[in-house]
Amino acid sequence: MDTRNTPDFVNWLRNSSPYIRAHRGRTFVVLLPGQALLEDSLASLAQDLTLLTHLGVRLVLVHDIHAQLQQRLDTLGHQLPQSNGMPVTDDTSLGLIREICGAARLEIEAVFSSGMATSAGAGPGLRLVSGNMITARPVGMRDGVDHQHSGELRRVDADTIRAQLDLGAMVVLSPVGYSATGELFYLDAGEVATGVAMALRADKLLLLTEGNTPVDTQGQGLEVLTPTEAEQTAASPSCPDELRQRLTDAVHACRGGVRRAHLINRHHDGALLQELYSRDGIGTLVTHDEYDAVRTATVDDIGGILRLITPLESEGVLVPRSREQLELLVDDFVVMERDGMVVACASLHEFSEAEAGEIACVAVHPDYRSNNRGEVLLQMLELRARRRGLRQLFALTTRTTHWFREQGYEPARLEDLPVQRQALYNYQRRSRVLIKPLER
Ligand SMILES: CC(C)(COP(=O)(O)OP(=O)(O)OC[C@H]1O[C@@H](n2cnc3c(N)ncnc32)[C@H](O)[C@@H]1OP(=O)(O)O)[C@@H](O)C(=O)NCCC(=O)NCCS
Known part of the structure; x- marks a missing residue:
């Protein structure tokens, strides 16, 4: 089939199909910065969130009010002191917070109502539900300072939220909570979003940001972080406050059972859609590593790697590798461990002259497949390749072509490989060649 004249959007829609399937029926909690409620861009964000719900995503939206509160306090010449x-x-x-939260909810309801008219057309649109689903307790006295109406999250009424999501509504929550005595407390919006995501065992926490993104020491954007790496990035003195808060939220969420937390720049039009429905997301992903730590292999892992790959070598799925070969190449490998057992591995072998890298020996233990481990390993190696300045990744496989294609690899010719690798090609095995360019 000649696809040269296929419109971009057709290809885009086709490529997004695995993501649409993966996200349908999943629960995502979105944190919206207060500043977003003051800008026209809220309308396009509402349209994208509405589209997510049409694609079967169950959404909880937590809005912040920090920007509005600061504006109002500045006008009054009043301060909101910080302590601890x-x-x-x-x-x-607290009086201002009541007003701002009320106005924010009305604003959100209004923009989602107009979003219904423009994007969903006729028919029932997206219903928004808010309510007293957050129980709070006072921060109280700390170091002799009474925090008055500042509160902490005590409990999330997950059953009620789930019931609303089951009915197809989007739940909208403000950064406030009510105590058992009927008092209102001001809460940190990040804490609310994280707590709700944990209580719902949400699949994702989507933290929209004002544009601060984590970078490595060379200034390169970091696309995937483990919670430990996110924690280290947040601890750096050069980390901007907003980024520190969002990374901390992501770490809490991941350690509290949320599979993935994404930091996404809300100023990038369509950022949510690009992050969720394309291969090359544009945000920073923090994924839980507590149970399956991904790390560079050491010689101590060679026994575990051999136990994992030997059955696949016997089946002819992987090319046989001796213990000696593995010892020589062990630095190329990353492994995932669970309970001290290597449950997944993959390697990146660099062809520096060609600025290319070969992904090989990708293996996930049969009991642990279909949980994105393979995908996470590839993401880790891709990050490593980008950091080393490589321009393309390639893989040779006999049976896993489709899986690599779903990870963004395209069929290529033998001649497209580095010359040194072409010389090693096994013509009996007749592996297919797949390439993924790494944009800079
Ligand atoms: C390929 C492999 C690494 C994927 O690991 P994983 O952790 O299960 O991967 P993910 O969870 O990210 O993706 C799983 C999806 O890929 C699909 N998949 C797995 N192997 C596939 C293959 N050979 N062709 C097409 N799709 C495949 C699964 O069916 C699953 O789809 P689903 O979610 O619709 O059920 C794992 O199946 C494996 O170890 N296979 C044997 C070794 C191998 O073939 N290695 C590649 C050669 S280098």
């Missing part, structure tokens, strides 16, 4: 890294919310500030 938390605000001290007095009566005046």
